[in-house]
Amino acid sequence: MREGDGAYITTVEGHRLLDLNNNFTVNALGHNHPAVQEALRAAIETGVSFGNPVELETELAQLIVDRIESIEKVQFSCSASESNMSAIRLARAFTGRERIAKFEGGYHGFTDPLQISWHPDHDGDCGPDDEPKPMPDSAGIPSAEIANAVVLTQNDWEGTERILRAHADEVSCVVLELESASGGVVTLTREYVTRLRELTAELGIVLIVDETVTLRAGYHGMQSDYGIKPDLTVMGKIIGGGFPLGAVGGSAEIMDLLETGVVSISGTHHGHKIALIAGIATMRALTHEAFDRLNSMARRIMDEINEWAAARGSRFAIYGIGISHLAYGFMREPGLTIDTHRDYWRNFDDEATQACSLELANRGYFPVARGDFSLNLQMTDEDIAGFIETLKEIVAGIEA
Numbered sequence: 491m492r493e494g495d496g497a498y499i500t501t502v503e504g505h506r507l508l509d510l511n512n513n514f515t516v517n518a519l520g521h522n523h524p525a526v527q528e529a530l531r532a533a534i535e536t537g538v539s540f541g542n543p544v545e546l547e548t549e550l551a552q553l554i555v556d557r558i559e560s561i562e563k564v565q566f567s568c569s570a571s572e573s574n575m576s577a578i579r580l581a582r583a584f585t586g587r588e589r590i591a592k593f594e595g596g597y598h599g600f601t602d603p604l605q606i607s608w609h610p611d612h613d614g615d616c617g618p619d620d621e622p623k624p625m626p627d628s629a630g631i632p633s634a635e636i637a638n639a640v641v642l643t644q645n646d647w648e649g650t651e652r653i654l655r656a657h658a659d660e661v662s663c664v665v666l667e668l669e670s671a672s673g674g675v676v677t678l679t680r681e682y683v684t685r686l687r688e689l690t691a692e693l694g695i696v697l698i699v700d701e702t703v704t705l706r707a708g709y710h711g712m713q714s715d716y717g718i719k720p721d722l723t724v725m726g727k728i729i730g731g732g733f734p735l736g737a738v739g740g741s742a743e744i745m746d747l748l749e750t751g752v753v754s755i756s757g758t759h760h761g762h763k764i765a766l767i768a769g770i771a772t773m774r775a776l777t778h779e780a781f782d783r784l785n786s787m788a789r790r791i792m793d794e795i796n797e798w799a800a801a802r803g804s805r806f807a808i809y810g811i812g813i814s815h816l817a818y819g820f821m822r823e824p825g826l827t828i829d830t831h832r833d834y835w836r837n838f839d840d841e842a843t844q845a846c847s848l849e850l851a852n853r854g855y856f857p858v859a860r861g862d863f864s865l866n867l868q869m870t871d872e873d874i875a876g877f878i879e880t881l882k883e884i885v886a887g888i889e890a
């Protein structure tokens with residue numbers, strides 16, 4: 491890419507595209523938002539790196555605490571991968587247990603303990619549907635990390651309860667996304683999440699909700715839509731306003747392990763001034779009305795495409811619950827419900843979906859090629875209408 495302006499990006503060849511990738515959901519305000527630019531210009535004049543905390547950390551932490559009910563204290567890093575690691579270390583120290591439970595299809599960054607069973611090779615032996623086998627997503631992940639993982643199936647309450655009860659004295663935490671962002675958009679049901687909250691509390695397992703992407707759901711995060719209070723929440727993407735920033739926050743009881751030094755986590759660039767200043771300006775611009783606008787654009791795309799696709803018996807569908815990050819794709823048959831990552835991989839037509847993504851890019855719309863997209867606040871109703879019409883034309887062409 492060469493540059494971004496508003497809702498658009500321009501490639502090095504000079505193609506101007508509506509940015510539906512938004513740096514994998516980071517750019518909720520689009521590019522060069524005036525409030526962010528102004529804050530950055532002022533910040534760059536006064537030194538950027540001090541080897542000491544800056545007051546901006548407190549300011550952004552306070553903003554997060556004010557918005558997200560479960561969070562009493564916050565610690566920043568440079569990425570959500572790092573903050574997920576911090577969350578795990580806290581959970582291990584708090585519980586005195588070492589194993590980590592996560593979901594098949596869940597992505598929590600590239601680190602050894604967590605890049606497991608995100609996109610398992612489904613031709614390999616992934617274990618039964620109700621007891622997935624941990625599968626590394628990369629060469630170089632030590633076998634000890636793989637053995638340490640306990641893998642759960644989304645929305646499978648029976649399996650989840652059986653596995654967690656069986657390993658209760660070893661499992662420190664369950665890490666989850668309420669809506670998995672990059673393993674096909676699979677949404678956990680409210681009932682499932684409520685039960686999981688109750689069971690983890692009963693078993694003394696730390697519940698970590700990774701809201702790196704789902705913080706886009708609204709002012710109070712997606713957890714408030716589910717009415718749950720996780721023990722720890724991991725954040726990233728939008729909170730840095732386009733710069734590298736991650737955060738973990740949660741109950742004072744657990745976060746105080748950092749304050750007392752029982753848990754030690756350090757990082758030269760953690761809580762970097764420039765990321766904080768961009769993050770504060772961005773989060774302030776993300777008002778209730780801004781989230782409503784993002785979500786209403788998403789809802790419009792989802793409703794119009796899905797109604798159109800259903801009426802013509804199309805295999806194409808948009809998945810999600812109407813937050814401003816959605817998945818799309820051709821499935822093996824029309825009208826499928828996707829409850830688990832295996833539902834997704836067994837039914838997803840990767841080739842047709844990739845063809846659709848490529849054709850979108852050819853026609854001026856830049857999604858994530860695997861089949862998802864997010865929205866930004868500088869998009870107009872005309873941009874959205876153009877995207878919907880173009881998508882329909884492409885789908886009809888592929889299915890002709």
Ligand SMILES: Cc1ncc(COP(=O)(O)O)c(C=O)c1O
Nearest residue numbers: 569570571597598599671702726
């Ligand atoms: C849900 C989720 N968690 C964690 C991460 C890792 O974030 P980062 O790339 O900032 O390390 C991502 C990145 O896409 C993500 O989608």
